[in-house]
Amino acid sequence: xxxxLIPKEGEGMAAxxxxxxxxxxVYEAGIVALRNINLSIQRNEFAxxxxxxxxxxxxxxxxxxxxxxxxxxxxxxxxxxxxxxxxAELATRVGLVLQNPDHQLFAATVEEEVAFGPRNLGLxxxxxxxxxxxxxxxxxxxxxxxxxxxxLSKGDRARVVIASVLAMRPHIIILDxxxxxxxxxGCCQIMDLARELHRSGHTVIVVTHQMHLVAEYTERTIVxxxxxxxxxxxxxxxxxxxxxxRRTHITPPQVTMLGLELAxxxxxxxxVLRVPELGDAVxxxxxxxxx
Amino acid sequence: MSLxxxxxxxxxxxxxxxxxxxxxxxxxxxxIFISENFLVIGVICLTVFTLWLAARLPVRVLGRxxxxxxxxxxxxxxxQGLFLGGPTALVKPVIPAAVPLIGGLGRLSLEGxxxxxxxxxxxxxxxxxxxxxxxxxxxxxxxxxxxxxxLPYRIAYTATTAINLIPTLEKEAAAIIAAQKMRGFTVFExxxxxxxxxxxxxxxxxxxxxxxxKAQLMGVAMxxxxxxxxxxxxxxxxxxxxxxxxxxxxGVIGYNLAILVAxxxx
Numbered sequence: 001x002x003x004x005l006i007p008k009e010g011e012g013m014a015a016x017x018x019x020x021x022x023x024x025x026v027y028e029a030g031i032v033a034l035r036n037i038n039l040s041i042q043r044n045e046f047a048x049x050x051x052x053x054x055x056x057x058x059x060x061x062x063x064x065x066x067x068x069x070x071x072x073x074x075x076x077x078x079x080x081x082x083x084x085x086x087x088a089e090l091a092t093r094v095g096l097v098l099q100n101p102d103h104q105l106f107a108a109t110v111e112e113e114v115a116f117g118p119r120n121l122g123l124x125x126x127x128x129x130x131x132x133x134x135x136x137x138x139x140x141x142x143x144x145x146x147x148x149x150x151x152l153s154k155g156d157r158a159r160v161v162i163a164s165v166l167a168m169r170p171h172i173i174i175l176d177x178x179x180x181x182x183x184x185x186g187c188c189q190i191m192d193l194a195r196e197l198h199r200s201g202h203t204v205i206v207v208t209h210q211m212h213l214v215a216e217y218t219e220r221t222i223v224x225x226x227x228x229x230x231x232x233x234x235x236x237x238x239x240x241x242x243x244x245x246r247r248t249h250i251t252p253p254q255v256t257m258l259g260l261e262l263a264x265x266x267x268x269x270x271x272v273l274r275v276p277e278l279g280d281a282v283x284x285x286x287x288x289x290x291x
Numbered sequence: 292m293s294l295x296x297x298x299x300x301x302x303x304x305x306x307x308x309x310x311x312x313x314x315x316x317x318x319x320x321x322x323i324f325i326s327e328n329f330l331v332i333g334v335i336c337l338t339v340f341t342l343w344l345a346a347r348l349p350v351r352v353l354g355r356x357x358x359x360x361x362x363x364x365x366x367x368x369x370x371q372g373l374f375l376g377g378p379t380a381l382v383k384p385v386i387p388a389a390v391p392l393i394g395g396l397g398r399l400s401l402e403g404x405x406x407x408x409x410x411x412x413x414x415x416x417x418x419x420x421x422x423x424x425x426x427x428x429x430x431x432x433x434x435x436x437x438x439x440x441x442l443p444y445r446i447a448y449t450a451t452t453a454i455n456l457i458p459t460l461e462k463e464a465a466a467i468i469a470a471q472k473m474r475g476f477t478v479f480e481x482x483x484x485x486x487x488x489x490x491x492x493x494x495x496x497x498x499x500x501x502x503x504x505k506a507q508l509m510g511v512a513m514x515x516x517x518x519x520x521x522x523x524x525x526x527x528x529x530x531x532x533x534x535x536x537x538x539x540x541x542g543v544i545g546y547n548l549a550i551l552v553a554x555x556x557x
Contacts, residue, residue, distance in 0.1 A: 067469050088475040096473055102504070103463070104470035106496035116493075120475035150500050164474060 017043045017172050017203040018064060018094075022073035025059050033059040035227045036073070041205065043171070046198040048214035048235065049207045051224035052248055057207050058099075060224065061176055066090040078171065092121065094172040095165035099180060101157040105149040110141060110160050113149050117168045135166040139193060155186040162193065172203040179210060191217050212253040215239055215273040223248060240271035294356060294418070296458050298426040304346040305427045308536040309436025312424045315543040322550045323416050328557045331550055332412050338546075339419045346427050353419060360414065367414075368407030369399075377402025430455050435530055444524055452509075460502065467497050 023037040034056045041047060051057050062068040063075050066082040075082045078093050098104060107113040114135050118128040136142045139159040144152065149160050158178060165173060175194060179187040191206075191213055198204040208214060214221055214235060221238040223231040225248040231238050238245070239252040242260065251257070252271070259272035259281070266285045272278045299305075304312075319335070326332050343350055372381065377400035385397025425433070430451050437447035468479055471493050478490040 062469075065473055067472065086477070087469075087472045088477050091473045091475050098466075098470055100466070102501055103466045103497055104474070105500075106493045116471075116476070117474035120477070168474065 015043065016076070017041045017045070017078060019076040019079075020064075020073070021076075023060075023063060023070050023075055024072040025056075025063055025068060026071045027059075033227055034063070037227075037229055039222065039229065039232065041172075041203060043203055044198070044201060045220060046195070046204045046218050047206070047220040047222060048218035049205060049222045049224060050209070050211070050214055050250060051230075052250075054226075055224040055248065056227040057224055058176065059227075061096060061174055061207065064174065065094055065096045088120065091117070091168055091170065093170050094174065095168050095170035097158075097162050097165050097173065097175045097178055099177045101154075101161040102150065104161060104164070105157065108148060109146050110136070110149055110152075110163075111145040113160055114164045114167050117164055121168070131167045131169065135163040138166055138196075139163045155182055155189070158182070158186075158190060159193075162190075166197075171201075172205070173197055174205045174207070176207045177209065178206065179208060179213060187213060211239075211250065212255075215253045215256060223250065236271050236273060239273060293458055293461060294352065294422040295425040295454055297429050298348055300347050300427065302346050302427070304342065304423065307427075307539060308530055308532050309424075309428050309432045310440055310530070310532065311536050311540045311543070312428060313433075313436050313440060314540065316420065316424045318543060318547045319420060320417065322547045323413050323420075326413075326550060326554055327409065328554055329409065329412075330557060331553050332409065332416065334553075335416050335550065336412065336419075339416055339423065342423055343419065346423060348422060348426055353422070356418060357415065360418065364411040364414070367410050368404055371407030371410065372399040372403040373397070375403030375406055376400055425454070432528065432530060435526055435528075438524075439530065445519065456502075456505075460498065463501055464494060464498055467494055 018039065018041040020037055020039040023034055024032070025034040026032050037056075037060065049057055049060070059068065063070055063082065064077065066075075066077075066085065066087045069083050077090055080090070080093070082090060105113060107116060111132055114132045115128050118131045123131070132145075133142075136145055139162050141156065141159050141163060144156060149157060152160065162175075162178070173194075175190075178190045178194070182190065187210065194204050194206060195217055206214070206218060218235050221231070221233065221235040222229060223238060223245065230248055231241070231244060239256045240260070242252050242257065245252060252260075253273070255275050255278050256271050256273060259268060259278050262268070262278075262282075266281050268281055272281065323332070323335060326335065340350075343353070373396075376398075379401035380398055381401050381404060382397070382399035428436070433454075434444075434447045434451040437450065438444050471479075476490075476493065478486045479494075482490060
């Protein structure tokens with residue numbers, strides 16, 4: 001994934017990747033799924049969105065990709081109002097990796113599947129081929145390019161979908177529960193891929209129920225609760241408030257909880273998010289006390 | 292909202308024995324196919340719409356389906372007009388009758404158009420009739436009704452499961468279309484007929500593969516709960532024919548007999 005694909009600062013791009021102002025979304029049946037959401041996501045952020053089932057996560061994503069238009073308020077993607085444009089046009093700016101990969105796999109080969117998006121954009125065959133190559137390389141699936149997508153393993157099917165989104169070359173990539181149904185190794189591989197995308201200059205948003213992944217990978221965490229933003233802060237600060245998170249039945253990762261318990265003893269200045277962090281703190285505590 | 296999903300309510304139609312409703316549906320459907328008289332079809336139309344109001348079903352939904360069927364109605368009327376023939380010509384033949392084989396083509400007959408309208412009316416009544424049963428009967432009672440009418444449980448279960456899965460498949464199809472839209476695919480919104488036809492694999496392939504996966508899982512889940520273990524099934528909620536149900540059934544039979552007679556007399 002070449003970093004040159006990402007437009008540079010001041011190239012006529014809005015500074016904010018996503019800007020949401022007063023977004024309310026009401027379903028046809030009258031159910032209020034989102035209530036007055038205000039969010040702004042800067043370029044090249046790596047954010048996590050968490051919340052219970054029914055908190056409004058998927059509805060929010062559909063509003064960002066333009067599949068839903070706001071009932072009230074505005075959603076701006078790279079400075080473009082989603083109401084004034086089409087889903088297809090937005091797809092070149094923001095790519096959504098769906099929860100269920102099987103909802104979009106239809107082609108006879110992995111290669112064809114990935115080429116579908118770029119072809120819809122009306123690109124030259126050479127450009128399409130180059131994008132397919134780069135996207136498949138990015139997710140490590142070049143060796144499976146001639147396989148029938150539905151016959152692949154679940155992890156590989158998820159990768160095909162990520163590749164098909166990458167081939168659209170969006171700046172913003174949203175992964176909707178990319179790790180559901182994956183084993184631990186599969187989870188880490190997909191999240192590592194997300195981190196790599198972030199490092200290459202993409203804005204990455206991950207929606208997940210696995211708190212340890214949010215803690216391990218993201219810089220910022222947005223907590224949704226009953227259609228509203230309950231918390232929006234650095235991941236460290238969000239997870240250092242377990243009482244507030246309990247309101248939406250979320251528990252920080254075990255290592256964070258253990259760290260909070262041990263904080264008075266170890267004199268930790270802030271919450272820990274990863275196992276090595278706590279390990280280091282315990283070790284330095286032991287060393288300083290053994291003297 | 293589809294026309295087969297259960298629409299909760301407490302009207303007398305909702306409370307009727309499912310057997311009565313299924314029999315009424317069968318009888319009236321037959322009566323509609325026999326009827327060739329505008330007055331008779333009109334009366335059936337009126338009855339069906341009165342029942343829609345009585346069952347408090349959402350008439351708006353029905354209107355939406357009719358709008359979708361408008362193209363079909365037009366097609367049927369024009370085709371009947373072109374090919375049924377009849378003594379009264381509305382439009383003179385485009386190709387003169389003297390031309391061999393295709394001579395006389397393009398002639399629109401009044402009789403054909405009238406018959407086309409009749410067929411369309413029949414279709415309207417049929418489309419409106421079925422939801423009176425499906426939308427007022429919970430699917431498990433519908434299945435039980437079929438079984439008590441003599442259908443083997445396996446077949447009744449298969450039929451009702453198929454009906455049950457339609458809304459699920461509709462949702463799935465919507466999700467697939469959304470997924471393809473997000474890859475810049477706009478044929479289903481903007482494409483012409485030919486493009487749409489060629490685009491169907493993008494929708495149908497994931498839909499069928501998903502359905503087959505689901506069917507397989509469902510089979511395992513049913514086996515795991517001993518589906519078909521005993522030939523004598525019991526039901527959590529049983530149905531019982533009351534005096535009122537019998538009365539309605541008698542009324543339905545009388546109504547359909549009257550239609551039959553009216554068709555001969557008028």
